[in-house]
Amino acid sequence: MKDFGLLLLRVGFSALMLTHGIPKFLKLIQGNFEFGDPFGIGAAPSLFLAVIGEAICPILVIIGIKTRWASIPVIITMLVAAFLIHANDPFSVKEKALLFLIGFTSILLLGPGKFSLDKK
Template sequence: MKNLTDIGLAILRIAPSSLMLTHGIPKLQKMLGGDFAFANPLGIGEAPSLFLTVIGEVICPILIILGYKTRWAAVPAAITMFVAAFVVHASDPIDVKEKAFLYLFAFVAVIFTGPGSFSFDRK
């Protein structure tokens, strides 16, 4: 039974993080190409907003997939999705912000549960 729980935790960790990369990698490529035009939902500037989003949508998901510093890595990823759901898409209908909510809930679950046995954190 413990093995099934660890498999479930690995799926909870790896699947959403892998899907998150499909959103983050284009932003990373944009940033590496020198294009820093981006939304500024927190009023800190476009470049810092893009940089923080890349951390939350690329760097942290990679760490979560590996299960390295998992709980800590899930915090910026969750914050990024919180901003997406409650700031960027605040006035949008639920079907638009649903994706951000799903990622947010997955990352919050990872914060509470940890990575499970199939991770670098447990080795």
């Protein structure tokens, strides 16, 4: 049952993350680079990094390819979202980023389980 739990954790958190990442990906391919710039690197690079963390890496986590490595950009993205972007917002606004942070940190620590391409 542990491996089914890990599969549910990977697929559940990643699928929910994609609801945030896919709109950003579509924005990127449409050429709309309006986005926050928390590190001063520019809106386009910041959007590109967010797409990696919220769309590309969650797909890798769902499939189970380099799962632990793929969870790291998501964790970094959620740290930025919770503690930089929403630093002055109430907890109820930060909560979603913190939940994703906990979920993907758990994936990093536990690994993908046997129902992944990592284990094939």
